[in-house]
Each structure stands twice: as structure tokens, then as C-alpha cells.
Amino acid sequence: MDVTVNRFLKILLALLFFAALIWITVKLSNIITIFIIGALLAYILDPITSFLEYKGMTRMQATSVVFLLLALVLFLFIYFVVPLIVDQVKVIQHTFSSGQGTEAIQRMEQSLKESIPMLKNVDLDITTKLHEAINHFSNSIFSLVGSLISLITTLVVIPFVVFFLLKDGRNIKKGMVSIIPNRYFEMTLNLLYKTDQQIGGYLRGQFFDAAIIGFLSVIALWILHVPYFLLIGVFAGLANMVPFVGPLTGAIVAILVVFVTNGTVNQMIMVAAAFAIIQLLDNVVVQPLVVAGSVQMHPLIVLFAVIIGGQFWGVLGMFLAVPAAAVLKVLLVELYNLYRTINLSQQ
Amino acid sequence: MKEDSLWTNIFRKQSNEKVDTLVVLKKIPLFRDLSRKELRQLERILHQRTYKQNEVIFNEGQPGVGMYIIDSGEVHITIGPEQKVLAVLTKGDFFGEMALLLEAPRTASAIASKPSKLYGFFQPDLFSILETFPRTGNKILLRLSQMIAERLRHSNLENQELRKKLDSLTKKEQ
Numbered sequence: 463m464d465v466t467v468n469r470f471l472k473i474l475l476a477l478l479f480f481a482a483l484i485w486i487t488v489k490l491s492n493i494i495t496i497f498i499i500g501a502l503l504a505y506i507l508d509p510i511t512s513f514l515e516y517k518g519m520t521r522m523q524a525t526s527v528v529f530l531l532l533a534l535v536l537f538l539f540i541y542f543v544v545p546l547i548v549d550q551v552k553v554i555q556h557t558f559s560s561g562q563g564t565e566a567i568q569r570m571e572q573s574l575k576e577s578i579p580m581l582k583n584v585d586l587d588i589t590t591k592l593h594e595a596i597n598h599f600s601n602s603i604f605s606l607v608g609s610l611i612s613l614i615t616t617l618v619v620i621p622f623v624v625f626f627l628l629k630d631g632r633n634i635k636k637g638m639v640s641i642i643p644n645r646y647f648e649m650t651l652n653l654l655y656k657t658d659q660q661i662g663g664y665l666r667g668q669f670f671d672a673a674i675i676g677f678l679s680v681i682a683l684w685i686l687h688v689p690y691f692l693l694i695g696v697f698a699g700l701a702n703m704v705p706f707v708g709p710l711t712g713a714i715v716a717i718l719v720v721f722v723t724n725g726t727v728n729q730m731i732m733v734a735a736a737f738a739i740i741q742l743l744d745n746v747v748v749q750p751l752v753v754a755g756s757v758q759m760h761p762l763i764v765l766f767a768v769i770i771g772g773q774f775w776g777v778l779g780m781f782l783a784v785p786a787a788a789v790l791k792v793l794l795v796e797l798y799n800l801y802r803t804i805n806l807s808q809q
Numbered sequence: 810m811k812e813d814s815l816w817t818n819i820f821r822k823q824s825n826e827k828v829d830t831l832v833v834l835k836k837i838p839l840f841r842d843l844s845r846k847e848l849r850q851l852e853r854i855l856h857q858r859t860y861k862q863n864e865v866i867f868n869e870g871q872p873g874v875g876m877y878i879i880d881s882g883e884v885h886i887t888i889g890p891e892q893k894v895l896a897v898l899t900k901g902d903f904f905g906e907m908a909l910l911l912e913a914p915r916t917a918s919a920i921a922s923k924p925s926k927l928y929g930f931f932q933p934d935l936f937s938i939l940e941t942f943p944r945t946g947n948k949i950l951l952r953l954s955q956m957i958a959e960r961l962r963h964s965n966l967e968n969q970e971l972r973k974k975l976d977s978l979t980k981k982e983q
Contacts, residue, residue, distance in 0.1 A: 512940060512941050516941050516942065632853075636856065640856065640857070644865075644866070648867060648871075648874055648875070648929075648931070651856075651874060652872070652933075654933070655874075655931075655933035655936075658933075799872070
């Protein structure tokens with residue numbers, strides 16, 4: 463009887479603990495997101511720091527050099543690129559509020575209804591939906607940059623997190639491993655290493671891949687005289703980090719913008735072709751070089767992971783879905799192997 | 810007791826001096842070629858673990874990822890369910906270094922027969938040192954290869970001796 467009560471109490475305590483954990487995670491989700499972004503950046507920059515360390519610098523010096531370079535890149539980005547992007551967003555907002563865009567959308571709605579009989583009697587109301595979406599998007603950008611708290615967290619907390627994780631990450635990891643009981647210590651170390659192998663290359667690869675794709679898209683759209691080329695190019699690069707959905711979204715947005723701004727069919731085809739060529743280059747040259755298949759998972763699992771990630775954490779969730787699924791895969795495979803070896807040695 | 814050549818520290822040196830970690834590390838054949846600076850780089854990577862008396866360090870059959878160096882205490886290397894002792898290792902000795910190269914199940918168990926302080930050096934640490942400090946990593950790797958070759962030579966000699974004994978026994982029987 464006592465045993466049953468004890469067990470019940472234990473389960474109850476465990477449930478309460480998990481409920482509290484979930485509650486805290488939800489309450490602190492903003493800070494957790496900032497921490498995740500910081501940790502991600504530190505993780506991506508770690509090989510560069512290690513390389514400088516290998517060249518003879520101390521960890522502190524190497525971290526400082528990387529940090530200064532990062533600050534320079536960030537400064538150049540904020541100084542030159544961000545004002546252009548903000549201007550382009552403002553122009554889009556203005557276009558819509560002045561009614562120029564609305565006319566084009568209505569034209570598109572009409573032609574869609576004519577070409578697809580199924581949609582004849584359906585009120586698509588694309589104008590309102592798009593208007594809302596653009597307003598929401600630009601508002602969220604302005605609120606992110608505008609609100610003081612976001613500004614402080616973005617400009618101060620993230621660099622702090624990146625700096626200290628980059629400098630002390632190894633010691634933090636070692637300290638965390640040191641509190642693991644002897645029994646699970648070797649297994650944990652092995653799991654950490656395998657996970658790092660699986661996701662490290664993937665995350666770093668995706669980051670550089672996004673930069674390359676973004677750059678190529680900006681150049682292609684600029685050559686094709688697509689309005690807001692910088693905004694769409696940056697968006698296409700960022701979107702590319704999300705498997706499957708990302709590359710397609712970038713292309714669709716670019717084609718839509720050409721259509722809305724009274725572009726010719728020829729121009730639309732050219733934009734589509736440009737994105738197709740960029741994707742081809744990405745799949746044939748860039749991806750094999752930088753991402754190098756570090757995460758070996760079935761495309762279907764990747765797709766599901768992306769959808770689930772998007773449901774819970776939005777865009778960040780979609781981006782983190784693949785590495786998270788990879789971690790889960792490593793954990794399951796290793797635990798299964800451990801279970802099998804223990805079972806075999808007992809037989 | 811005849812000690813097993815694979816597990817016994819055949820590189821053991823008899824000396825009682827020391828105190829600090831660097832001295833313990835310098836005595837390990839694997840790290841013998843390292844300078845003081847390189848040893849300090851290594852020390853930052855090593856994992857320090859403490860074990861109670863009779864606590865299992867690893868079990869036979871478990872996947873192994875690295876080696877342990879004894880800083881203080883005593884470790885028994887045992888085999889089989891009856892826990893037959895293959896070797897008794899003390900301060901400055903090390904075990905499990907094969908797992909640094911080969912991720913295979915442990916061929917024996919290690920149990921702390923006295924309260925012990927060990928340093929763990931694992932495959933991921935070796936790879937990390939090879940990437941960050943390749944000169945240090947290469948020195949360790951070269952030593953490791955020499956040690957494994959030496960163990961192989963040792964086992965080979967034992968093997969030859971046993972074969973001779975077996976031959977003489979079969980001749981006697983005939």
C-alpha cells in the first residue's frame with residue numbers, strides 16, 4: 463500500500479515539475495528565443511574562433527576578434543542595408559494605401575477567377591488579406607526596431623549571449639557534463655558529440671547557404687529590374703533556411719511583386735527562371751559544399767518536422783525543426799543501441 | 810597473478826614523486842612528448858571524475874568512447890560475471906585507451922576498488938584537440954599508435970609462447 467502511495471506521489475511530483483517547466487518556458491518564451499538566437503550565432507561562429515585559437519591566439523583574443531568583425535558586419539548592414547529595406551517597406555505600404563496596388567490585385571483576382579472555373583463564385587478577397595499581411599509584416603518590423611525593449615534586448619542581450627557563449631561555451635559544457643552522474647557520463651558525452659556532428663554542419667551550412675542565396679537573389683532581381691529587389695532578395699535568403707517551404711516562398715513573393723507592379727509576363731517568366739537557376743545552383747553546387755548532408759533524414763520526416771516546428775514556434779521553429787529532429791534521432795538511435803548492447807551482454 | 814597484457818599498464822614507471830595534475834599527466838606515456846604549455850591545453854579538456862569504493866567506471870560490453878587516467882585511488886579491471894581480476898591499476902596508470910580510436914564495446918569492466926579520482930580523455934576531446942591544437946593532437950596520436958603497436962608486439966610474443974607450450978603439450982600427449 464505504502465509503495466503504491468509513494469509511486470503515486472512520485473508521478474504527481476514529476477507531473478507538477480513538468481507542468482511548472484512548461485509554464486516557465488511559455489512565460490519566458492521571449493527571453494528563451496533571444497537566448498536561442500544568441501546560442502545559434504555562437505554555435506555558427508565557434509569554428510572561426512577555434513581556427514583563430516589554432517593560429518596562436520588565446521580564446522579571449524580569438525573571441526574578441528570574431529566579435530569585432532561581427533560588429534563591423536552588423537554596423538555595415540544596419541548603416542547601408544536596413545535603411546533601404548525600411549524605405550522599400552514604406553513604399554509598399556504607401557502603394558497600398560494610395561490604391562495603386564489594390565487595382566493590380568483586383569486585376570489578378572479577376573484573371574484568377576477567369577482562368578480557374580472552380581473559383582468563379584468564391585470571394586477571394588485577396589486585397590484585404592494581402593493588405594492585412596503587409597500591414598502586419600511592416601508593423602512587426604517597425605515594432606521590433608522601434609520599441610525600446612526590443613532594441614535593448616536585440617542590441618545588448620544577444621551580443622552578450624554570443625560573446626560569453628563563444629568565450630566560455632567549452633567550459634560551460636564541461637561544467638554541465640561534470641554534474642552528470644558517473645553512470646551516465648560517458649553515454650552523455652558520446653551523445654553530445656554525435657549530436658554536434660549531426661547538427662553543427664547543418665546549422666553552419668544553412669547559415670552560409672542563406673547568405674549565398676540571398677546575395678544571388680538580390681543580384682538576379684536587380685538585373686531583372688524587379689522593384690524592392692533588396693527586400694525580396696533578403697527575404698528569399700532568409701526563407702531558404704526553411705527546407706521545402708522557403709525556396710518556393712521566395713520565388714512566389716518575387717513573381718507576385720512583379721505582377722502587382724504591372725510587370726510583363728516576360729519579366730515574370732524571367733524571375734521564375736532566375737529563381738529556378740539559383741535553386742539549381744544551390745542544390746548542385748552550394749548545398750553539397752556547405753551543408754554536405756550532415757543531417758541524414760528522410761525528406762518526409764524533414765517536412766513533418768518543419769510543419770510541427772512552424773505550429774509551435776513560428777518561423778524560428780521552422781528553421782530549428784530540422785536540427786531538433788536530428789537531435790531526437792541521435793538520441794533515439796543511441797539509446798536503442800545502448801539497450802541492445804546491454805541486452806546482448808546480459809544474454 | 811599473471812596480469813593481462815592488454816589491460817596491464819606495461820608502460821608503468823616506478824616513482825613516487827608528484828602532486829599536481831601536470832606531473833601526473835606528464836607521466837602518462839600518451840602525453841610524454843607534450844610540453845608544459847601543451848599539457849595545460851590538455852588539462853583544460855580533461856574531465857575530472859570521482860568514484861566511490863566499488864563504484865563501476867564502465868561495464869564490459871558497454872560502448873566505450875575513451876580512456877581514464879588514475880590521479881589517486883585504485884582500479885580493478887575485471888572480466889566475466891565472476892569478475893575475475895585482470896589487472897590492478899594505481900596512481901599514474903591508465904586504461905581504456907583503445908576506445909580513443911575504436912568505438913567498440915569495452916572488453917572488460919573497470920571498478921574503483923578504493924575511492925578514486927580519475928581523469929577522462931575521450932574520443933571527442935581527442936578530435937577537438939586535433940582540430941584546435943593539431944601539433945599537440947598529432948603528438949598524442951603518434952604516441953597512441955606506438956603504444957598500440959607495442960601492445961600488439963607484446964600480445965604477439967605471449968601468443969608465440971602459448972603456442973610453443975601448446976605444441977609441447979600435444980607432443981607429450983602423443
